Amino acid sequence: MTAATNRARRRTLVAALAAWIAGTALLAAQAAPAKTDWLTAWSTSHHTLGATVVKDATVRLIARVPVPGDAMRLRFSNAFGTEPLTIGRAVVARRVQGAAIAPGTSRPILFQGAPSVTIPAGAEVTSDAVAGDVVAGEDLAVSLYIAGAARPTQHTLAFVTSYLSAEQSGDRALEEARTPFTATTPSMFWLKAIDVRSPSNRGTIVAFGDSITDGNCSTVDGHDRWVDWLSVRLDLAESGTSRLPKIVINEGISGNTIGREGLTPAPDSPPGAERLDRDVLSHTGVTDVILFMGTNDIRREASAARVIEGTEAIVARLRARGLRVTGSTVIPRHNNTTNSPWDARKTAIRREVNQWIRERAKFDAVIDFDAAVRDPQNADRIRPAYNCDEIHPTPLGYYQMGKSLALDLFRR
Numbered sequence: 001m002t003a004a005t006n007r008a009r010r011r012t013l014v015a016a017l018a019a020w021i022a023g024t025a026l027l028a029a030q031a032a033p034a035k036t037d038w039l040t041a042w043s044t045s046h047h048t049l050g051a052t053v054v055k056d057a058t059v060r061l062i063a064r065v066p067v068p069g070d071a072m073r074l075r076f077s078n079a080f081g082t083e084p085l086t087i088g089r090a091v092v093a094r095r096v097q098g099a100a101i102a103p104g105t106s107r108p109i110l111f112q113g114a115p116s117v118t119i120p121a122g123a124e125v126t127s128d129a130v131a132g133d134v135v136a137g138e139d140l141a142v143s144l145y146i147a148g149a150a151r152p153t154q155h156t157l158a159f160v161t162s163y164l165s166a167e168q169s170g171d172r173a174l175e176e177a178r179t180p181f182t183a184t185t186p187s188m189f190w191l192k193a194i195d196v197r198s199p200s201n202r203g204t205i206v207a208f209g210d211s212i213t214d215g216n217c218s219t220v221d222g223h224d225r226w227v228d229w230l231s232v233r234l235d236l237a238e239s240g241t242s243r244l245p246k247i248v249i250n251e252g253i254s255g256n257t258i259g260r261e262g263l264t265p266a267p268d269s270p271p272g273a274e275r276l277d278r279d280v281l282s283h284t285g286v287t288d289v290i291l292f293m294g295t296n297d298i299r300r301e302a303s304a305a306r307v308i309e310g311t312e313a314i315v316a317r318l319r320a321r322g323l324r325v326t327g328s329t330v331i332p333r334h335n336n337t338t339n340s341p342w343d344a345r346k347t348a349i350r351r352e353v354n355q356w357i358r359e360r361a362k363f364d365a366v367i368d369f370d371a372a373v374r375d376p377q378n379a380d381r382i383r384p385a386y387n388c389d390e391i392h393p394t395p396l397g398y399y400q401m402g403k404s405l406a407l408d409l410f411r412r
Contacts, residue, residue: 037069037197037198037199037201038073038195038196038197038198038284038285039067039195039196039198039201039203039204039247039284039285039286040193040194040195040204040249040283040284040285040286041065041066041067041069041072041134041194041195041196041198041204041247041249042063042064042065042066042193042194042249043192043193043194043206043249043250043251043279043283044155044158044188044191044192044193044250044251045155045214045250045251045252045253045275045279046077046079046080046153046154046155046188046192047080047154047155047156047253047256047269047270047275048080048153048154048156048269049080049081049082049151049152049153049154050151050152050153050154050156050187050189051151052151052152052164052185052187052189053149053150053151053167054146054149054150054151054152054164054167054189055146055148055149055150055167055168056146056147056148056149056167056168056169056170057145057146057164057165057166057167057168057169057170057172058143058144058145058146058164058165058169058170058171058172058173058175058180058181059143059144059146059152059162059163059164059165059185059189059190060099060141060142060143060162060163060164060165060181061141061142061143061144061162061188061189061190061191062095062139062140062141062142062160062161062162062163063139063140063142063160063188063191063194064137064138064139064140064160064223065134065136065137065138065140065194065196066136066137066231066235066247066248067134067136067196067198067201067247068133068134068135068136068196068198068200069133069134069196069197069198069199070131070132070133070134070197070198070199071129071130071131071132071134071196071197072092072129072130072132072134072140072194072195072196072197073126073127073128073129073130073194073195074090074092074109074126074127074130074142074191074193074194074195075124075125075126075127075191075192075193075194075195076090076117076119076124076125076126076127076144076190076191076192077119077123077124077153077190077191077192078119078120078121078122078123078124078153078190079122079123079124079153079278080122080153080154081119081121081122081150081151081152081153082121082151083121083150084118084119084120084121085118085119085121085146085150085153085190086116086117086118086119086146086147086148086150087116087117087118087119087144087145087146087190088116088145088146088147088171089108089115089116089143089144089145089171089173089174090108090109090111090115090116090117090127090142090143090144090145090173091106091107091108091109091142091143091173091174092106092107092109092130092140092141092142092143093105093106093107093140093141093143093176094135094138094139094140094141095138095139095140095141097178098163098178098181099141099163099178099180099181100176100177100178101141101176102176103176106174106176107130107131107132108130109127109128109130109142110127110128110130111125111127111128112128113128124192126195129197134196134198136235137235140194142191143172143173143174143175144173144189144190144191145170145171145172145173147171152187152189152190153189153190154187154188154189154190155187155188155253156186156187156254157186157187157214157215157216157254158186158187158188159186159214159215159218159219159220159221159222159225160186160188160220160221160223161184161185161186161220161221162184162185162186162187162188162189163178163181163183163184163185164181164182164183164184164185165180165181165182165183166180166182166183186220193249193283195284201246201247201285202246202287203246203285203286203287203288204246204247204248204249204283204284204285204286204287204288205230205246205247205248205249205286205287205288205289205290205410206248206249206251206279206280206283206286206288206289206290207227207230207248207249207250207251207252207290207292208251208252208272208276208279208280208289208290208291208292208293209251209252209256209290209291209292209293210252210253210254210255210256210257210292210293210295210296211252211253211254211255211256211296211391211392212226212252212292212295212331212369212392212393213225213226213227213250213251213252213292214250214252214253214254214256215227215250215252215398216254216388216391216392217388217389217392217393217394217395217398218395218398219395222395224395224398224399225250225398225402226369226393226398226399226401226402227248227249227250227252227402228398228402229398229399229401229402229403230248230402230405231247231248232402233402233403233405233407234246234247234248234407234410237407246287246288246410248290249283251279251280252292253269253270253275254269255267255268255269255296256269256271256272256293256296257269257271257272257293257296257297257300257302258271258272258273258293258294258297258302258307258310258311258314259271259272259273259297259302259306259310260273260274261306262301262302262306263297263300263301263302264300264301264340265300265340266300267296267300272291272293272310272314273310273313273314276314276317276318280318280323281317281318281321286323287323287324287410288323288324288325288326288409288410289318289323289324289325289326290326290327290328290367291311291314291315291318291325291326291327291328291363292327292328292367292369293311294307294311294330294350294353295330295331295333295350295391297310298330298346298349298350298353299333299340299342299346300340301340302349303349304349304352304353304356307349307353308353308356308361311327311361312361312362315327315361315362315363324364324365324410325363325364326363326364326365326366326367326409326410327357327361327363327365327366327367328357328366328367328368328369329354329357329358329366329367329368329369329370329371330350330353330354330357330369330370331369331370331372331373331374331382331393332347332350332370332373332374332375332379332380332381332382333346333347333350333390333391334347334380334381334382334390335389335390335391347380354370365409367404367405367409368404369401369404371404372400372401372404373386373393373397373400373401375387382397383397385397386400
């Protein structure tokens with residue numbers, strides 16, 4: 001074999017090896033999950049079709065985001081709609097006060113480059129990225145012009161005031177003054193979630209629960225639910241030495257249950273097991289879930305075994321997605337006047353469920369909200385200073401709940 005032949009063979013082998021290395025690197029790059037700096041920074045749990053008809057008018061929806069970033073994208077839902085929803089124009093701006101927005105801060109929300117979008121009944125859409133600084137803790141005003149007539153997919157008790165212009169007042173999405181917005185609503189229409197691109201983030205915690213997470217008896221526009229206090233504490237921890245830049249989003253629904261089967265009366269919102277995909281697993285950047293349900297199942301005649309079985313099924317689904325799950329004990333309840341009244345038998349079931357949560361449940365961690373709010377003189381009642389209506393805590397009670405959580409629970 002000549003020297004020239006040897007050189008030719010070596011060149012061929014080198015070229016083949018280079019091609020193999022390049023191909024292997026390409027396959028590895030395709031197989032590896034792409035790192036994302038996006039995370040869901042705000043959300044709400046839609047659960048019904050509202051009675052309000054928005055007709056040739058604009059809604060201005062208020063949402064507070066706790067994390068800074070350099071872009072956002074917004075998710076809109078027509079999950080409970082019976083007709084397609086057409087958003088003629090969508091704009092996001094910085095809210096000043098009420099319905100007024102800061103001059104010059106309006107940014108268009110586009111959908112595959114278009115200023116309008118039609119969402120089929122039962123569906124949702126995510127906007128294109130909206131570039132621009134997002135300031136931690138700011139209130140965003142999301143204005144939607146509805147050209148036709150539509151009833152909203154909504155979260156009924158949002159505990160934040162949003163605004164509507166008068167019927168047939170037209171497109172007011174770019175209006176900076178509050179004057180066109182003559183009506184208010186305590187509900188959150190169509191806006192499902194806001195993602196923020198935040199390179200410093202370490203993940204989102206989802207608070208998945210019922211009215212005690214939703215915030216019944218909290219202050220409208222006060223942001224004083226236990227979830228809000230946890231968010232404040234996480235923000236303060238980020239500023240210190242413990243470096244916990246995680247955020248918490250609220251996916252609570254008043255009256256919510258774990259399951260549906262065998263409950264009397266039947267649930268009046270999609271149970272946790274049925275809304276898990278939409279309200280937890282669909283979000284971006286989630287690392288942890290706080291599961292805080294059970295009181296409404298017990299009120300609706302569920303046994304301890306049924307509550308435990310339903311809880312275990314939800315935990316298994318979350319674990320299958322690699323999420324950490326923190327459970328919480330069920331707080332005291334004492335109400336003999338509403339449908340399916342609470343009684344001593346249901347209190348006994350609550351105690352049995354709580355014993356399982358504390359001693360045998362396979363959570364990654366446990367929060368003892370029962371211990372945080374119960375009356376030292378009567379462990380089956382809420383402490384008087386924390387007791388709003390024998391079911392829900394007062395704002396002070398919510399503060400104590402938020403304060404009781406150990407932040408180390410969410411440290412990876």
